[in-house]
Amino acid sequence: xxxxxxxxEPARTAAAAPRTGPDDAGLAxxxxxxxxxxxxxxxxxxxxxxxxDLDVRRGETFAFLGPNGAGKSTTIAMLCALARPTSGxxxxxxxxxxxxxxxxxxxxxxLFQHSALDPDLTAEQNLRVHARLYGLRRAEVRRRTAExxxxxxxxxxxRSLVRTLSGGMRRRLExxxxxxxxxxxxxxxxxxxxxxxxxxxxxWEHLHTLRDRHGSTLFVTTHYLDEAEHCDRLAIIDRGRLxxxxxxxGVRAEIGxxxxxxxxxxxxxxxxxxxxxxxxxxxxxxxxxxxxxxxPDGSAWIPRLCAALEVHGIAVHSASATPPTxxxxxxxxxGRSLAGPERTGGGR
Amino acid sequence: MTALVLPGADDTAPERTGRLRRELRAVHALxxxxxxxxxxxxxxxxxxxxxxxxxxxxxxxxxxxxIPTASLGVGYRTYLFxxxxxxxxxxxxxxxxxxxxxxxxxxxLRELLMAPVGRTTLLLGGCAGGTLVATVQGAxxxxxxxTVGLPYDPVxxxxxxxxxxxxxxxxxxxxxxxxxxLRSPETFHTLLGLVMMPLLFLSGGFFPLTxxxxxxxxxxxxxxxxxGVDVLRRSIALRxxxxxxxxxxxxxxxxxxxxxxxxxxxxxGILALLWAARRFGRPE
Numbered sequence: 001x002x003x004x005x006x007x008x009e010p011a012r013t014a015a016a017a018p019r020t021g022p023d024d025a026g027l028a029x030x031x032x033x034x035x036x037x038x039x040x041x042x043x044x045x046x047x048x049x050x051x052x053d054l055d056v057r058r059g060e061t062f063a064f065l066g067p068n069g070a071g072k073s074t075t076i077a078m079l080c081a082l083a084r085p086t087s088g089x090x091x092x093x094x095x096x097x098x099x100x101x102x103x104x105x106x107x108x109x110x111l112f113q114h115s116a117l118d119p120d121l122t123a124e125q126n127l128r129v130h131a132r133l134y135g136l137r138r139a140e141v142r143r144r145t146a147e148x149x150x151x152x153x154x155x156x157x158x159r160s161l162v163r164t165l166s167g168g169m170r171r172r173l174e175x176x177x178x179x180x181x182x183x184x185x186x187x188x189x190x191x192x193x194x195x196x197x198x199x200x201x202x203x204w205e206h207l208h209t210l211r212d213r214h215g216s217t218l219f220v221t222t223h224y225l226d227e228a229e230h231c232d233r234l235a236i237i238d239r240g241r242l243x244x245x246x247x248x249x250g251v252r253a254e255i256g257x258x259x260x261x262x263x264x265x266x267x268x269x270x271x272x273x274x275x276x277x278x279x280x281x282x283x284x285x286x287x288x289x290x291x292x293x294x295x296p297d298g299s300a301w302i303p304r305l306c307a308a309l310e311v312h313g314i315a316v317h318s319a320s321a322t323p324p325t326x327x328x329x330x331x332x333x334x335g336r337s338l339a340g341p342e343r344t345g346g347g348r
Numbered sequence: 349m350t351a352l353v354l355p356g357a358d359d360t361a362p363e364r365t366g367r368l369r370r371e372l373r374a375v376h377a378l379x380x381x382x383x384x385x386x387x388x389x390x391x392x393x394x395x396x397x398x399x400x401x402x403x404x405x406x407x408x409x410x411x412x413x414x415i416p417t418a419s420l421g422v423g424y425r426t427y428l429f430x431x432x433x434x435x436x437x438x439x440x441x442x443x444x445x446x447x448x449x450x451x452x453x454x455x456x457l458r459e460l461l462m463a464p465v466g467r468t469t470l471l472l473g474g475c476a477g478g479t480l481v482a483t484v485q486g487a488x489x490x491x492x493x494x495t496v497g498l499p500y501d502p503v504x505x506x507x508x509x510x511x512x513x514x515x516x517x518x519x520x521x522x523x524x525x526x527x528x529x530l531r532s533p534e535t536f537h538t539l540l541g542l543v544m545m546p547l548l549f550l551s552g553g554f555f556p557l558t559x560x561x562x563x564x565x566x567x568x569x570x571x572x573x574x575x576g577v578d579v580l581r582r583s584i585a586l587r588x589x590x591x592x593x594x595x596x597x598x599x600x601x602x603x604x605x606x607x608x609x610x611x612x613x614x615x616x617g618i619l620a621l622l623w624a625a626r627r628f629g630r631p632e
């Protein structure tokens with residue numbers, strides 16, 4: 001009898017999942033096999049997104065990482081019901097993007113990469129027009145405008161014309177505008193592009209406040225690796241496909257190896273000594289910076305490596321173990337670097 | 349403070365509201381935006397209003413002495429007044445089209461499209477805003493009626509206001525229909541520069557259409573501005589003794605009835621709006 005019940009349990013859950021099953025309750029975004037193809041003028045089709053399976057939990061900050069043209073903005077457009085998926089399905093904030101596009105748009109906020117405010121109106125006027133556009137009642141318009149201005153720390157600038165605000169202030173105002181209608185999920189497409197480091201930090205401070213104090217679900221695309229590190233979970237997309245998904249620590253652990261660099265009195269001799277010591281599939285390389293090894297749990301290896309070198313009378317000047325970066329993860333999965341030409345092989 | 353982003357978003361306040369009311373609120377949002385812009389752009393608005401006034405007093409003042417009242421039925425400045433009102437409403441109506449294009453360029457249009465309302469609603473909001481702003485500006489210039497010898501008769505003023513609202517609506521809708529398909533403001537400006545001069549001079553605002561050669565009269569009969577001017581001019585003729593002016597739109601030598609002319613403007617506006625909505629409604 002018990003065995004019988006257990007047999008049925010998973011089947012029922014799976015069947016209920018697409019609608020409002022127990023699996024769905026914790027998810028703010030769920031996609032299966034999401035595809036978007038564009039038909040070119042010459043009749044050829046280009047696949048911008050090729051089969052995405054994404055799961056974003058409620059209340060988490062989720063980073064969507066990838067190089068330019070990887071399909072990030074197309075994915076956001078589909079999730080916000082601005083573009084129709086070619087195939088596959090997606091549920092966002094409890095509404096289906098294909099069947100209920102307007103409900104999706106009511107329940108999400110979207111900060112565009114190049115967002116726009118009306119520069120001739122004041123901060124407050126911009127917010128009020130937007131709130132009304134989203135169908136808020138007059139009393140709500142007033143209340144919510146005051147609330148989000150306060151949250152964006154712009155209450156004292158509410159009567160300033162938008163054209164007189166700094167880039168960082170405008171960005172915060174744009175984020176605030178997207179919060180007016182209390183969206184279930186807030187999408188942010190490259191929220192910090194074009195901002196100076198100080199303004200970038202302020203924006204992230206603001207986003208973390210949203211998550212920590214208000215439990216907001218944030219879906220953030222970025223090509224800044226350090227920003228993705230701050231998020232709860234992330235997905236890496238390349239050429240329309242997901243190459244990795246998980247926590248920053250998790251996806252790094254997937255490729256496992258730390259980078260161990262030793263500087264010794266005689267690097268060539270050290271390489272000969274250590275070669276047999278490390279697992280056979282691990283490489284040992286020497287360049288002007290010293291001796292390079294790729295090892296799982298690198299810091300634990302350092303004492304053993306040093307001890308072996310000491311036995312052979314080779315002096316160790318320095319030793320370091322660096323966990324893999326997200327760029328290493330991207331490189332591991334795609335054979336290319338996310339950071340582009342800025343990445344220098346030896347220096348990092 | 350309530351949660352700013354609802355974890356569940358099961359029944360957010362806007363969702364409880366009926367669909368029609370939401371769409372109306374969106375229209376209100378766009379009209380509100382236009383009024384706010386009007387209120388904060390006082391200098392450009394004042395300059396915009398000055399333009400037709402200069403025409404009225406400089407052109408009107410100069411030509412009034414040359415053109416005998418007998419040939420027009422009224423004094424030249426009185427004759428010019430409906431044309432000047434039409435010029436007044438025409439500029440803000442056309443600005444609506446220009447703003448659609450600049451909104452598209454700046455990305456503001458994308459923000460609007462993201463709103464959970466139909467695209468037609470957004471277009472209606474833009475049209476309503478443009479019509480209202482144009483009519484308001486026209487109403488300001490109605491104050492000059494006395495200087496051209498027209499009485500401040502409430503019925504006459506209401507009729508002129510109604511005529512201007514109708515013409516504003518038709519012009520705003522036409523401007524939107526034109527702007528929906530264009531990507532660059534330069535193209536729009538060039539197109540306007542090309543089209544506006546003949547439209548204005550074939551409107552019957554400056555001289556009687558009957559003094560034009562036949563082919564130009566035929567063109568004028570297809571000019572929406574001519575019907576706008578005509579509606580205003582004939583409203584004056586209805587209310588002011590000896591106010592009938594010569595030379596308006598004629599169909600095969602006969603004047604179409606005033607109500608038909610007004611109906612044509614309305615129909616033209618609705619058609620232009622429908623056409624614009626069809627093109628604008630296409631998902632990208």
